[in-house]
Amino acid sequence: MRVTLAIDCMGGDHGPSVTVPASLSFLEANADAAIVLVGRSADIEAHLGTAAARFGERLRVRHAAEVVAMDESPAAAVKRKKDSSMRVAIDLVKAGEVQACVSAGNTGALMATAHFVLRGLPGIDRPALVSALPTLRGHTHMLDLGASTDSKPEHLLQFAIMGATLVAAIEHCDRPTVGLLNIGAEAIKGNQVVKQAGELLRASGLNFVGNVEGDDIYKGDVDVIVCDGFVGNVALKTSEGLARMVRQFLREEFTRGPLRKIAAAFAWPALAAFQKRVDPSRYNGATLLGLRGVVVKSHGSADRLGFATAIERAADEVRNDVLARIGARLGTPAEAA
Amino acid sequence: MRVTLAIDCMGGDHGPSVTVPASLSFLEANADAAIVLVGRSADIEAHLGTAAARFGERLRVRHAAEVVAMDESPAAAVKRKKDSSMRVAIDLVKAGEVQACVSAGNTGALMATAHFVLRGLPGIDRPALVSALPTLRGHTHMLDLGASTDSKPEHLLQFAIMGATLVAAIEHCDRPTVGLLNIGAEAIKGNQVVKQAGELLRASGLNFVGNVEGDDIYKGDVDVIVCDGFVGNVALKTSEGLARMVRQFLREEFTRGPLRKIAAAFAWPALAAFQKRVDPSRYNGATLLGLRGVVVKSHGSADRLGFATAIERAADEVRNDVLARIGARLGTPAEAA
Numbered sequence: 197m198r199v200t201l202a203i204d205c206m207g208g209d210h211g212p213s214v215t216v217p218a219s220l221s222f223l224e225a226n227a228d229a230a231i232v233l234v235g236r237s238a239d240i241e242a243h244l245g246t247a248a249a250r251f252g253e254r255l256r257v258r259h260a261a262e263v264v265a266m267d268e269s270p271a272a273a274v275k276r277k278k279d280s281s282m283r284v285a286i287d288l289v290k291a292g293e294v295q296a297c298v299s300a301g302n303t304g305a306l307m308a309t310a311h312f313v314l315r316g317l318p319g320i321d322r323p324a325l326v327s328a329l330p331t332l333r334g335h336t337h338m339l340d341l342g343a344s345t346d347s348k349p350e351h352l353l354q355f356a357i358m359g360a361t362l363v364a365a366i367e368h369c370d371r372p373t374v375g376l377l378n379i380g381a382e383a384i385k386g387n388q389v390v391k392q393a394g395e396l397l398r399a400s401g402l403n404f405v406g407n408v409e410g411d412d413i414y415k416g417d418v419d420v421i422v423c424d425g426f427v428g429n430v431a432l433k434t435s436e437g438l439a440r441m442v443r444q445f446l447r448e449e450f451t452r453g454p455l456r457k458i459a460a461a462f463a464w465p466a467l468a469a470f471q472k473r474v475d476p477s478r479y480n481g482a483t484l485l486g487l488r489g490v491v492v493k494s495h496g497s498a499d500r501l502g503f504a505t506a507i508e509r510a511a512d513e514v515r516n517d518v519l520a521r522i523g524a525r526l527g528t529p530a531e532a533a
Numbered sequence: 534m535r536v537t538l539a540i541d542c543m544g545g546d547h548g549p550s551v552t553v554p555a556s557l558s559f560l561e562a563n564a565d566a567a568i569v570l571v572g573r574s575a576d577i578e579a580h581l582g583t584a585a586a587r588f589g590e591r592l593r594v595r596h597a598a599e600v601v602a603m604d605e606s607p608a609a610a611v612k613r614k615k616d617s618s619m620r621v622a623i624d625l626v627k628a629g630e631v632q633a634c635v636s637a638g639n640t641g642a643l644m645a646t647a648h649f650v651l652r653g654l655p656g657i658d659r660p661a662l663v664s665a666l667p668t669l670r671g672h673t674h675m676l677d678l679g680a681s682t683d684s685k686p687e688h689l690l691q692f693a694i695m696g697a698t699l700v701a702a703i704e705h706c707d708r709p710t711v712g713l714l715n716i717g718a719e720a721i722k723g724n725q726v727v728k729q730a731g732e733l734l735r736a737s738g739l740n741f742v743g744n745v746e747g748d749d750i751y752k753g754d755v756d757v758i759v760c761d762g763f764v765g766n767v768a769l770k771t772s773e774g775l776a777r778m779v780r781q782f783l784r785e786e787f788t789r790g791p792l793r794k795i796a797a798a799f800a801w802p803a804l805a806a807f808q809k810r811v812d813p814s815r816y817n818g819a820t821l822l823g824l825r826g827v828v829v830k831s832h833g834s835a836d837r838l839g840f841a842t843a844i845e846r847a848a849d850e851v852r853n854d855v856l857a858r859i860g861a862r863l864g865t866p867a868e869a870a
Binding site for chain 2: 303330331332342345346377379380386387388390409410411412413414415423425426427429430431432433434435436437438439440441442444445446449450452455456458459460462463464465466467469470473474
């Protein structure tokens, strides 16, 4: 099966200067894949140059005149930007012309537009953002990273089902372990919603291993970590902020005077290997799970490698039939899957 | 004024082997301070050796026969361990024999016992755990880090008042800036409680600067960050877990074969300076704010330097009259302050 993806070329901090080259790298590495580049055709073609020709029908450009601004309100984007690159990319998923779309644009607008156009899967009340995170032992998947807030226990159960199905599909493992993000055995054991969610999870038939705490996320002991979107978003962004501080401190310490700079040269292979292990672009791409279509959100600041990783992620989910599997797990067919 | 502190010597992963030497270092550095070491006198004296004599009446030992286990239920500790080192240390605060106590013991038991013995300040519904965190520009203070969950908007307002008063007192700054931890301008802007707390904070007369996101914590743009205890605990522990992973990756990369080990020797001054800047022991010590007495919780795994930092923190709060100031801010005298 050929995987065909729509790319919102105009989204993100860098727009086509990142999204177009990342799409080309993806096509080079994936001979079974096709891409539709969506956005202002003049801007896209300026970044395509002569490269386009060698992919033939695997690469198409679909003009969309409008762009959703990074600070635009989600409601305004849905109502008024019907010819935006973001909207047209999602429309292509809805129409079945592509199997997934990838955007680095305005998160709120992407979630609202995707929900409006694609609608939710039956049995799922709310979509959830899920992403892989690096751990000491490989990686884990966490959701919800901020698609919604004020989750009820049954929403957390739905997140767990979707997350476990996703991981089973793309990691080819049978019964991924599921942990519930909570605050320690020694403190008051969680809020009301989490306590009730724990009961639902224990009765769910999932491979539920109980509570995990914040410091367990990066241990990598569980495959799927479930939490409310407010909590997950804070955990993710706190990690991003801390990682940025660590990089900054390392940079400062290795450039403090000439001796330190010489030391940095000696230390370079180790430092580069370290940087690579914690490079956020290797984990870029959060999937909006729970809709009748695959939508992957790239970080707005992603570079080429990062955006290409998000495209790979979308392709992986299509190849492994994630949507149909979630539909089957919920006992209902995923219509647009 | 002489500052006198009670130390729960039996708490934490290491007990008197850490708490006693840390207390001695503190006494050496603070000639105006006195300490009461609380716990099994035989254990304490085994770690005191001959050092005790040189501090004269500034150092006393108060025997307490019982120990609260790290996994004991808070309710059981309150009900049944009336002669525990933790309980006796808090009783000394209540009796006015000391002005503050420090413990590395069971967090839940410490919070429950402190609340039971000392009672809350008038005008404060719930105590909150507050700690300093390192940032790119120095440090910030965040609360609640897990004393309670399911906060209501008025609780978050009380946390903000206590946090701002604490920071004004110990940092000698007039109107510390206060931020509300939230999830981004671009996504759905926060849950119901946070939205309402924002309104209360805007009307509070505090120097409220609006929402901050998870990745803003380590930027250091605001002095006080306010959040629900569940969210704060997840953010803190997620940071601890990520920092541990970073240290582990650095260690692995600098010991991978003989060349890397030579590089590590060259890089040592820079690496050591980096480690020092992110050393958690420099920020050890979370204060349980909102009670009629100063109670500081050390991390259970703290080393000597870390535990001494927690003792310094308690002394600082006593010297700067934090309790009386919070009482005054709330319009009521802090009785046991």
